[in-house]
Amino acid sequence: MKIYWQDDRLIVAEGDITRFEGDAIVNAANKSLQGGGGVDGAIHRAAGPELLEACRALRRTAWPDGLPVGEVAMTPGFRLPVAHVIHTVGPVFAKSEDRSSQLADCYRHALRLAEKHQFTRLAFPAISTGIYGYPAEAAANIVAAVMRDTLPAIPDLTVTLMFFSAADAEIFLNHAFDG
Ligand code: ADP
Numbered sequence: 001m002k003i004y005w006q007d008d009r010l011i012v013a014e015g016d017i018t019r020f021e022g023d024a025i026v027n028a029a030n031k032s033l034q035g036g037g038g039v040d041g042a043i044h045r046a047a048g049p050e051l052l053e054a055c056r057a058l059r060r061t062a063w064p065d066g067l068p069v070g071e072v073a074m075t076p077g078f079r080l081p082v083a084h085v086i087h088t089v090g091p092v093f094a095k096s097e098d099r100s101s102q103l104a105d106c107y108r109h110a111l112r113l114a115e116k117h118q119f120t121r122l123a124f125p126a127i128s129t130g131i132y133g134y135p136a137e138a139a140a141n142i143v144a145a146v147m148r149d150t151l152p153a154i155p156d157l158t159v160t161l162m163f164f165s166a167a168d169a170e171i172f173l174n175h176a177f178d179g
Pocket residue numbers: 015016017018028029037038039040042090125126127128129130131132133134162163164168
């Protein structure tokens with residue numbers, strides 16, 4: 001993990017989120033919670049088959065119709081270095097509809113869950129910016145606003161935004177504070 005920028009409790013880094021050491025990582029899952037490509041696939045591979053079992057249990061109990069966009073659900077981290085995985089479902093980008101509040105909900109709800117469990121270190125991937133097609137520049141703006149509005153009220157939590165490439169980390173930093 002390489003740190004690009006940090007302030008008091010927000011870290012912008014480049015790296016593989018499956019190697020993050022802290023209380024929890026957030027997974028950019030899909031509604032089915034069955035695993036998938038991208039970061040979801042990487043997290044399932046690193047956590048081991050127990051993670052899929054735990055996700056299936058969530059489907060049988062709390063979320064029989066699947067996890068709605070913007071919602072969060074937590075499982076153990078199994079073989080990951082973190083004790084917990086917070087699964088969330090980002091919006092699929094659409095030119096015809098503003099889904100920024102759904103993307104903000106993913107981050108907001110994960111932060112609230114982390115607060116509830118008194119986590120001190122949490123990492124997010126760049127939700128929706130891969131297969132789901134959300135432009136990284138627009139996502140940066142949304143994520144920065146949520147952090148600015150929410151983090152001050154959770155004083156014990158440090159958040160790492162983990163980008164998969166240096167270019168992605170730079171796009172975030174160049175667009176996070178656009179206004
Ligand atoms: P979504 O379906 O929500 O768009 P993706 O997994 O396709 O999710 O992509 C989300 C982001 O996660 C992308 O920027 C992608 O480059 C990044 N990513 C993929 N694998 C990893 C990983 N192991 N660690 C951190 N980020 C990752």
